[in-house]
Amino acid sequence: MPSPFPGMDPYLEGWLWPTIHSQLISEYARALAPLVAPRYTAFTSESVLIDEVEEADLRNRYRAIPDVSVERVREASVQYSAGAAAGMPIRVETLLADPHRQLSIEIRSVGERRLVTALELLSPANKRGSGRLQYLAKRDRLLSADVNLIEIDLLRSGERIPSKQPLPAAPYFVFRYCAGDGLAMDVWPIQLASPLPTVGVPLSAGEQHVPVDLQLALSTVYDALRYDLAIDYAEPPPVQLTAEETAFANRRLSAAFGRTVAE
Numbered sequence: 001m002p003s004p005f006p007g008m009d010p011y012l013e014g015w016l017w018p019t020i021h022s023q024l025i026s027e028y029a030r031a032l033a034p035l036v037a038p039r040y041t042a043f044t045s046e047s048v049l050i051d052e053v054e055e056a057d058l059r060n061r062y063r064a065i066p067d068v069s070v071e072r073v074r075e076a077s078v079q080y081s082a083g084a085a086a087g088m089p090i091r092v093e094t095l096l097a098d099p100h101r102q103l104s105i106e107i108r109s110v111g112e113r114r115l116v117t118a119l120e121l122l123s124p125a126n127k128r129g130s131g132r133l134q135y136l137a138k139r140d141r142l143l144s145a146d147v148n149l150i151e152i153d154l155l156r157s158g159e160r161i162p163s164k165q166p167l168p169a170a171p172y173f174v175f176r177y178c179a180g181d182g183l184a185m186d187v188w189p190i191q192l193a194s195p196l197p198t199v200g201v202p203l204s205a206g207e208q209h210v211p212v213d214l215q216l217a218l219s220t221v222y223d224a225l226r227y228d229l230a231i232d233y234a235e236p237p238p239v240q241l242t243a244e245e246t247a248f249a250n251r252r253l254s255a256a257f258g259r260t261v262a263e
Contacts, residue, residue, distance in 0.1 A: 001228050004256035007195045007215060008154050008172050009222070010249070011231045014238025017155070021123055023225060025103040027217040028119060032201065035210040036107055040116060040203065045106045102126070107148075107203065116203055117148035119212075127158025136162070146179040148202040152214065156239055163187075171245070174214070178202045192245045233257060 003009045012020050025044055032042040105119040125131035139161070142149050151161060156171040163185070167173065170189035174197060177185050188197050196218060200209030222228070233253055241249060250260035 001256075002219065003222050003228070004233065004252045005249075006193065006252075007190060008192065008218070009227075009231075010156075010171075010192065010237040010239050010241060010245075011233065012222075012227065013155055013157070016227065016230060017123065019225075020221065020227075021121055022103055023221045024217055025105060025119075025121055027221050028121075028212055029105050031212055031217060032105065032107065032119075032210065036203065038110065040107050040109055042105055042107045044103050046101055046103055107201070109204075115145070115147050117150070117201060118142055119150040119201065120152065122151060122153045122155060122158075124155065124158055127153075127155065127160075132159060143177060148179050149175075149177040150199065150201060150212075151175040151177075154196075172196075174199055176200075176202070180205060192241070193248050234259065 029042050029044050036042050102123060102125065104121070106115055107117040107119070108115055120126070122135075126135040139149070139151075151174070153160065153173045153175070160167055160173065161175060164183070167187065168189045170191055172190040172192075174188040174190070175185050176187075176199060179202070188199065190196060196214035198211050198213045198215075201212055202209050233256075237249070254260050
């Protein structure tokens with residue numbers, strides 16, 4: 001059955017996010033490819049970030065599937081004995097950093113393979129710690145090279161991309177930078193009660209933007225892969241909602257299932 005939410009489903013912001021991320025990126029590429037052909041191609045591209053996982057994430061590791069983000073190994077509890085022999089080593093656990101493999105979309109010109117537009121769907125690794133610093137460095141390189149950039153942020157946790165003016169209060173955002181616009185960006189703030197927007201994706205100067213329907217992509221992925229079977233809507237969502245969002249979520253869940261979620 002479809003998601004009970006008209007836009008982003010907050011239940012997807014937890015352990016299901018890695019699968020949603022990869023599926024959405026692929027769906028965006030499939031939607032864009034016929035619109036940019038024959039002058040351009042729209043392929044997925046993989047990069048690697050080193051992520052720092054917060055303690056809250058470790059406490060919530062109940063999923064059975066491997067996560068694409070980096071998990072921090074818990075340090076073993078060690079009892080230090082006052083009577084330990086001098087010069088004898090103690091044993092502790094080290095920290096292991098695994099790579100976070102991040103998919104994005106690159107729109108390139110046919111023939112010369114010039115990068116025209118990049119589309120990023122942000123993950124937790126892009127929004128915290130050293131992974132965020134790596135992502136911002138990549139972002140700076142793209143903007144300095146006059147590459148168009150679309151950034152889709154469907155996660156309320158972590159830091160937003162830097163902006164000179166304060167962003168409006170919203171759980172989700174889309175940011176669009178068009179080459180030649182200086183430092184100006186177009187920003188779509190998205191509320192929980194709103195469908196995701198259709199965003200025009202810029203190509204080369206003077207060419208018309210091509211549309212990507214973000215809500216259609218999310219609904220297609222959700223329905224085709226039956227995410228409703230993986231989500232227990234009787235449980236609270238994995239993220240903190242505002243009082244207004246909780247009331248809205250309860251109305252949607254009551255209409256869909258005849259029940260509300262525990263706060």
